[in-house]
Amino acid sequence: NAGVTQTPKFQVLKTGQSMTLQCAQDMNHEYMSWYRQDPGMGLRLIHYSVGAGITDQGEVPNGYNVSRSTTEDFPLRLLSAAPSQTSVYFCASREGAYYGYTFGSGTRLTVV
Amino acid sequence: EDQVTQSPEALRLQEGESSSLNCSYTVSGLRGLFWYRQDPGKGPEFLFTLYSAGEEKEKERLKATLTKKESFLHITAPKPEDSATYLCAVLPQGGSEKLVFGKGTKLTVNP
Numbered sequence: 001n002a003g004v005t006q007t008p009k010f011q012v013l014k015t016g017q018s019m020t021l022q023c024a025q026d027m028n029h030e031y032m033s034w035y036r037q038d039p040g041m042g043l044r045l046i047h048y049s050v051g052a053g054i055t056d057q058g059e060v061p062n063g064y065n066v067s068r069s070t071t072e073d074f075p076l077r078l079l080s081a082a083p084s085q086t087s088v089y090f091c092a093s094r095e096g097a098y099y100g101y102t103f104g105s106g107t108r109l110t111v112v
Numbered sequence: 113e114d115q116v117t118q119s120p121e122a123l124r125l126q127e128g129e130s131s132s133l134n135c136s137y138t139v140s141g142l143r144g145l146f147w148y149r150q151d152p153g154k155g156p157e158f159l160f161t162l163y164s165a166g167e168e169k170e171k172e173r174l175k176a177t178l179t180k181k182e183s184f185l186h187i188t189a190p191k192p193e194d195s196a197t198y199l200c201a202v203l204p205q206g207g208s209e210k211l212v213f214g215k216g217t218k219l220t221v222n223p
Contacts, residue, residue: 004155031209033209033211035213040215041215042199042213042214042215042216043156043199043201043213044213045210045211045212048208048209048210050207050209056208056209058210059210090155090156092155092156097143098144098161098163099161100146100148100158100159100160100161101146101156101158101211102158103148103155103156103157103158104155105154105155106153106154106155
């Protein structure tokens with residue numbers, strides 16, 4: 001039981017490049033979310049999903065896309081990377097309404 | 113706007129010196145309040161969920177309590193391994209999963 005797996009762990013992008021951050025969970029959780037964590041800002045919600053085929057925006061969605069074609073996977077796509085997207089990204093999942101989120105170990109992204 | 117404020121920002125304790133961390137929140141309605149622990153370079157680790165005023169949860173040296181406007185995380189006789197950043201988050205009423213986090217309290221326990 002691996003929990004929430006994020007890849008890659010580290011990534012450096014040039015401004016304007018696109019990429020996909022991968023997130024997979026093997027716990028059959030319905031709810032999944034993406035957060036970014038920046039110094040002094042705390043964790044901020046980017047996008048979330050309450051089941052396969054259902055996604056919605058969080059607090060800071062601009063510049064990011066998501067889709068949820070399966071229960072297990074919830075990739076985050078950066079369309080055209082900007083230095084302001086330099087951050088640590090966390091994916092999380094939870095079983096349902098009365099459970100806490102389980103977080104992955106994070107992806108540290110630097111945009112130069 | 114839903115908000116979560118944690119205090120203090122940082123706290124230094126001696127081993128065995130008990131204390132409390134505060135999480136105050138303003139939401140239109142509370143569906144749940146969550147406490148997490150985060151070690152450097154790692155993702156947050158879930159500790160507790162609280163749902164209604166008066167509720168308490170315990171785990172080893174940690175005890176979380178909830179009132180209508182705030183939650184406390186009490187740490188009894190802390191050890192150096194309790195050093196971490198403790199995060200509080202609230203889930204407002206409604207059908208969304210828009211969890212709102214505070215900025216955390218960085219706890220250091222000296223031996």
